[in-house]
Amino acid sequence: MHADAELILADFFKQLAVQVRASEHTVKNYRRDLEHLSRYCTGKNINHWADLKHTDIRAYIAGRHRRGLSSKSLQRELSAIRSFYNYLLKTGRSLTNPAQHIQAPKQARKLPKTLDVDQLSGLLEAGTSSLLEIRDLAMFELFYSSGLRLSELSALNLTDLDLPDSSLVVRIGKGGKSRVLPIGSKAVAAIENWLRQRAVKIPAIDSALFVSMRGTRLGQRSIELRLEQWCIKKGIAEHIHPHMLRHSFASHLLESSQDLRAVQELLGHSNISTTQIYTHLDFQHLAEIYDKAHPRAKKKPL
Structure with missing residues (x-):
């Protein structure tokens, strides 16, 4: 991605830690998830966060699902992406949140274990x-x-x-x-x-x-x-x-x-x-x- 896009991502992590006072664990997870998305964008020649479309996010999540990520992990990634784009909306760096209405694939519900x-x-x-x-x-x-x-x-x-x-x-x-x-x-x-x-x-x-x-x-x-x-x-x-x-x-x-x-x-x-x-x-x-x-x-x- 463009260097400006990387700087914006760094700004987001900074405000997440300082202003929102998110836990170190949350910041670490968001960083990992958004860096995955950044690499995806680079591979698709998407240089700016504002250029990312709803269809791009859907394709990204589908690809992650095919690689074996669980529904819970995908939900967490979508949560990180939505939070990031809400930040971009507030700071005027994007006009839309492309992850807003995308849902992670549902995972089969595990039956609870019981004793006879x-x-x-x-x-x-x-x-x-x-x-x-x-x-x-x-x-x-x-x-x-x-x-x-x-x-x-x-x-x-x-x-x-x-x-x-x-x-x-x-x-x-x-x-x-x-x-x-x-x-x-x-x-x-x-x-x-x-x-x-x-x-x-x-x-x-x-x-x-x-x-x-x-x-x-x-x-x-x-x-x-x-x-x-x-x-x-x-x-x-x-x-x-x-x-x-x-x-x-x-x-x-x-x-x-x-x-x-x-x-x-x-x-x-x-x-x-x-x-x-x-x-x-x-x-x-x-x-x-x-x-x-x-x-x-x-x-x-x-």
Whole structure:
């Protein structure tokens, strides 16, 4: 590209760091993405940023997609290009933003990984041998019983629970929304056992439901690590993370009830399309049963 175009790009990075106060990571990503675009322009004999057209951006993104870039990476590149051209518009160096209405190719949605009922039974019925494991079991039972997000479980306070009513309140869920959730009998029993031990052996420093031995609220990373350690100690080879318990809750509930709206409410999804991914999991389960049971579905012996 023309030397002036390179200077304009340098000016953009400078204002991004100084005026916008973007993080070093963001500036680094924008620099890499826009340098890719600059090389593309050079190869196409496009010398000035104002000469770049909507069709050029579309062709550029299509080319990057053919080279194997993921939808997420392409979305990030388009975001960098749009930001750059918004800067050019403000400074009078371009009359249009050629990336404005271009979308990255959609990527196939990955199905969430779940545990089956037997796997969960093995996880939750492994037994406890310490105060910390009593607490941990209460956490894991509650994850699976109520389908909580990791952030929601970490944020729970003692006052959010109504154990006689077998319910809890998520006061600030995703999007700032609250919801009331049921608690299963196994989780109620595990929580009651934890609270009895906590009252005697842990100082009452924090109002959090789940606290450390010092009485301070357990953070999200600590909860993740406790689940990892639980699996290692109990001889569970599979890597299990808290969100798998939430996914399993949703999948098992939908499999039994077929009530998508109810599962949506329990999960706290604002859009039912987010919940519908679990219908694919349910279909996979039915397809496996079909393959095993239907006489015309069975594979021929070799």
